[in-house]
Amino acid sequence: MPDRRTVLLAMGATLGLGEAMARAGAEASDAYDEPDAMYAALFRQPHITLPMVGGTIDVTFADGASGIDRRLVVDWIRLAGRAMIAYFGRYPVDRYRLLVIAEPGETVGHATTFGYAGPATRIRVGTHADATAFANDWVLVHEMVHTALPDLPRRALWLQEGNATYVEPVARAQAGQLTEEDVWRQAVAGMPGGEPRPGDGGMDGTRAHNRLYWGGATFWLRAEVEIALRTSGRKMLRDAMRGMNRASGGNAATWTPEQLMAAGDAATGVDILAGLYEAFAHRRVGTDLPTLFSRLGVIARPDGSVRLDDRAELAWLRRRICIPS
Ligand SMILES: [Zn+2]
Incomplete structure (x- = not known):
């Protein structure tokens, strides 16, 4: 059991920092705040097993999770699992454990993922969450994506x-759970905030919230585009992701980012990730997002929605991102 425990938080896309901090404060009082306590609950309390293609999801309702609708919760977990299968071609880890903690509220709450004693997530669910709240949730798929790749040193938290920020909506779109417009609306809204500001250097070691989530997501979008262009669309980022997942077995392993990039490049047969990582990690790298979105045929409207232009130069590539294979 390694001493270092990377804590992967789902606070990116929709939570303001104030809300995230308030939730973090509330969590401090939780009986399962310590990851060892979370694992103890997962190993000792009763669970139900959901068989998925390629693996299983073991669900433990913490202390019975009184007040939550178990049928809705199980349907939501299966749906998230299907998004993972669409993206990875199978459930990406053999055994995934999920601790569901009931809390007051109408939404899915805060979640944290660990790997040192096996891929596992602790997630809070509001006792009044309804089917719409579960359908709108992005947190669970985000956490599941974290389990697919090996754990990394703290400096590479942005990767x-x-x-997870980049892959989550794409996986859900591939499974028919989001539209292509949903995916790009989020990218257009989020990615500019992750661009380097005056004084910013390379991404390694960054602690800035927008840099971690959306600056990191831009790295993976650029990797996606480069892989597709270099292979004339024969390979996509998902092929690199599947290779990294299969080689590592998921987040119970700890790798270096350099190992991870090498495994991804080996899976696609083109050297993209290693060089792109080296540049983003150590130097200030900006991305001309307006030009990139324009080439992809993503046109932002003033009201925050997007229109997709299938006549754009790289429309073929954009469409392929959300099509399962
Ligand atoms: Zn996360």
């Missing part, structure tokens, strides 16, 4: 959070 992990950026990866």
Whole structure:
């Protein structure tokens, strides 16, 4: 059991920092705040097993999780699992454990993922969450994506959070749970905030919230585009992701980012990730997002929605991102 425990938080896309901090404060009082306590509950309390293609999801309702609708919760977990299968071609880890903690409220709450004693997530669910709240949830798929890749040193947290931020909506779109417009609306709204500001250097070691999540997501979008262009669309980022997942077995392993990039490049057969990582990690790298979105045929409207232009130069590539294979 390694001493270092990387804590991967789902605070990116929709939580303001104030809300995230308030939730973090509330969590401090939780009986399962310590990851060892979370694992003890997962190993000792009763669970139900959901068989998925390629693995299983073991669900433990913490202390019975009184007040939550178990049928809705199980349907939501299966749906998230199906998004993972669409993206990875199978459930990405053999055994995933999920601790569901009931809390007052109408939404899915805060979640944290660990790997040192096996891929596992602790997630809070509001006792008044309804089917719409579960359908709108992005947190669970985000956490599941974290389990697919090996754990990394703290300096590379931006790679992990950026990866989950980028892959989560794409996986849900591939499974028919989001539209292509949903995916790009979020990217257009989020990615500019992750661009380097005056004084920012390379991404390694960054603690800035927007840099971690959306700056990291931009790295993975650029990797996606480069892989597709270099292979004339024969390979996409998902092929690199599947390779990294299969080689590592998921987040119970700890790798270096350099190992991870090498495994991804080996899976696609083109050297993209290693060089792109080296540049983003150590130097200030900006991205001309307006030009990139324009080439992809993503046109922002003033009201925050997007229009997709299938006549754009890289429309073929954009469409392929959300099509399962
Ligand atoms: Zn995360």
